[in-house]
Amino acid sequence: MRKEIQIDLLPEHGEDRERILRAISSHLGVQVSDIKGYKILRKSLDARKKPIHYKVLLEAFVQEEPQQDTFEFDYKNVSNQPEVCIIGAGPAGLFAALRFLELGLKPVIFERGKDVKERRRDLANITRHNTVNPDSNYCFGEGGAGTYSDGKLYTRSSKRGDVGRILRQLVLHGADPSILYDAHPHIGTNKLPGIITRIRETILNLGGELHFNSRLTDIEVQGNAIGGIRINGDFRKTDKLVLATGHSARDVFELLQHRGIKIEAKPFALGVRIEHPQALIDQIQYKCDSRGEFLPAASYSLVHQVEGRGVFSFCMCPGGIIAPAMTAPGEIVVNGWSPSKRNNPYANSGMVTSIEQKDFKPFAPFGELAGMAFQRSVEQTCFEAAERDLKAPAQRMGDFIAGKASSTLPENSYLPGTVSRNLNEILPSFVAKRLREGLAAFGKKMKGYHTNEAIVLATESRTSSPVRIPRDKETFMHVEVRGLFPCAEGAGYAGGIVSAAMDGENVANALSKVFYE
Ligand SMILES: Cc1cc2nc3c(=O)[nH]c(=O)nc-3n(C[C@H](O)[C@H](O)[C@H](O)COP(=O)(O)OP(=O)(O)OC[C@H]3O[C@@H](n4cnc5c(N)ncnc54)[C@H](O)[C@@H]3O)c2cc1C
Structure with missing residues (x-):
């Protein structure tokens, strides 16, 4: 028998298995020996009344063995599959890449910054030597703005995608499983780099590519479709592009404006x-x-x-x-x-x-970049x-x-x-x-x-993007340029790690549908 119940636990007993079993036993009126296990579904702190306690919603297994959670994702080897270029290795770019592995497409990511380890030196240089590397800082580099963050994972955008899929993939790559049930999950700056590294390893081991120190410097549009991109000035032919460069890539917004690719100022x-x-x-x-x-x-x-x-x-x-x-x-x-x-x-x-x-x-006078110009002037x-x-x-x-x-x-x-x-x-x-x-x-x-x-x-000042890169609601493709998929926070469609990751997945699904179905 399985029963969903809610119990209250004092903070000092939050992790105490014996106490939890006894609480289930008295709640359900069964012997402790009959409880074969339990799964915590949600845990939240209630500080409104004394004593402050956790409210724990759990599924108890009575005279029935609990099922093990599986975190299997259908990532495929994509070495010989069609390529999709992704610009930016933030949460959006990385989760788009993981989704492409499931969809059988080969993600090729270009990231202007360095890997998480190298990036750490540039962060130290900011605090110790007052020097800011415009390609490697708290916003730019592997994992994007989410790497050296608090790693808070709650989102109000749960209708925009499957939050559980994002959290389970984070657990698969090393996050503590408590993020699956904690009402306000967070990972912490010390743990995020390891998780990001393991996500990179999954992508590379299955034939995807991730190029660091590789900045998008131009987008070439032929007719009304993507014809190619330039990375550090070098041309690369491609007809599809996931643009997941975050809200701080001002040079990307300037590039879009310069190339006449439609963008809009946003609050x-x-x-x-x-x-x-x-x-x-x-x-x-x-x-x-x-x-x-x-x-x-x-x-x-x-x-x-x-x-x-x-x-x-x-x-x-x-x-x-x-x-x-x-x-x-x-x-x-x-x-x-x-x-x-x-x-x-x-x-x-x-x-x-x-x-x-x-x-x-x-x-x-800055046109669609007026909000960005205001933001920069305050900074x-x-x-x-x-x-x-x-x-x-x-x-x-x-x-x-x-x-x-x-x-x-x-x-x-x-x-x-x-x-x-x-x-x-x-x-x-x-x-x-x-x-x-x-x-x-x-x-x-x-x-x-x-x-x-x-x-x-x-x-x-960098709470959200001052620019939107407009896209079609159904295809997620830019409203005027075929093959361009504006993605996540920089495009104005996400705010925060989880919502950016979900938008990465949504864009990957949409791109696969447009080009391969
Ligand atoms: C210090 C800090 C703490 C934060 N804390 C939290 C938190 O606790 N919880 C939360 O939900 N959110 C937090 N955020 C916000 C969160 O990190 C972002 O919402 C999220 O990372 C956005 O994801 P993204 O993939 O859309 O863009 P980003 O994470 O910004 O990633 C964009 C990537 O694109 C790369 N890029 C940019 N331009 C180019 C180019 N021309 N060529 C190649 N690559 C390029 C960048 O280097 C970057 O790696 C925090 C942000 C910061 C800075």
């Missing part, structure tokens, strides 16, 4: 990154002095409307680090990551407001306003809301360093105003959140 979000002591967020969220040994570092999710626009927290990293995520010299961009244990003493989160077309009207203003190295302009939260410069800054996790500046004078005034009002409101919603112990750093 995006921009703001700051906020960092509190993790202990303070734990106290607020768990209503206790200290979270102790067993509770995870607490997180939050906040949203407020100001002047009809959203101000919202984004990519919250409990126990995390603020990352320098710029992709070119002369700009400041911040983001966040955390290790699998989320055990750093800080809690950081993006805090952004939506930016719509009317907000970047002064950049209209460059932050660079100019600090010390023209990679230090971020920063302010205490209370001072930011009050509009006065901070005489000192709190310690924080942003390794290149911070300089005290009045962000109200650096950020576009409408952005600063909305953030001030949003933060003040969050202080009322989450007592203690509005505090001068927190630091605000500018700017968090």
Whole structure:
């Protein structure tokens, strides 16, 4: 007999098999010896009532042996199969490639950056030597922007694809199986590179190709169809192309505009990154002095409307680090990551407001790239306003809301360093105003959140793409260029690791249908 039941577990008993068996036994009124096993379907922390506990939905097997989960995917050897070129080895490009293996097509990936190991040196150079390699940084390189991230895997786009397929493939390549049932799964920066490496090995072992240091420099269109591409200037004939270059590949957007390939400006979000002591967020969220040994570092999710626009927290990293995520010299961009244990003493989160077309009207001469030009100008203003190295302009939260410069800054996790500046004078005034009002409101919603112990750093600008590459709803092909498949975040069809990976799969399915069915 199989029974789906929900049990409550204290945090200290979350992994305790004996306790779980006893809880099942008392819930179902059966002997512990009759329970042959159980499978956790969902586990979420309920901090609303004391004692804080996990709600665990599980399937219990009584007098019946549990079935082993299988993670078999039908990846085929594609050495002699037709080739499909993919640009970008981020989550979208890699999961498109895995799907092509199942569909019997040979993925050939071109990635401007380096493999995960080599890439690490360039990340160290950003923090130690203030140098940004425009082809290898927190956004570019094997695994894309998702590699040195928090690896949060929850998505609101579950209708856009099969989230379970993405998670199971991550487990197949080394992720902890708990991501399959955790309500807020995450992997952690320390574990992601190993998983990405194993995905690469699957692709290469089955005859696919992955070329590093290989930047798309041109797209040639013949009539209304893809005729070929240039990689580092060298021509390669192809009639089909998956373009999965992410939201930071500004040169790709410029190339599309230059080649007259239709693109559109789209709304995006921009703001700051906020960092509190993790202990303070734990106290607020768990209503206790200290979270102790067993509770995870607490997180939050906040949203407020100001002047009809959203101000919202984004990519919250409990126990995390603020990352320098710029992709070119002369700009400041911040983001966040955390290790699998989320055990750093800080809690950081993006805090952004939506930016719509009317907000970047002064950049209209840039045409479809007006949003991108606005985004770049804010990043460059932050660079100019600090010390023209990679230090971020920063302010205490209370001072930011009050509009006065901070005489000192709190310690924080942003390794290149911070300089005290009045962000109200650096950020576009409408952005600063909305953030001030949003933060003040969050202080009322989450007592203690509005505090001068927190630091605000500018700017968090790479939340989503400021450009859309329009595609047909059915074929996923560009609306004007046959054979061009705009994919995932850079094309404006995904946001986050899982949704980008799902879009990679969807594009692979669509391409196979258009060309091979
Ligand atoms: C620090 C950080 C933390 C993040 N944390 C999370 C998180 O916890 N959870 C989450 O869901 N999301 C997170 N994100 C966002 C997430 O990483 C992205 O949404 C996701 O990676 C987008 O996937 P993608 O494949 O569409 O594009 P990308 O990951 O951006 O990949 C695009 C790839 O294309 C390559 N490329 C670009 N131009 C060219 C060219 N001309 N030629 C060849 N290659 C090119 C790039 O080098 C890159 O590898 C984070 C991002 C950052 C930067």
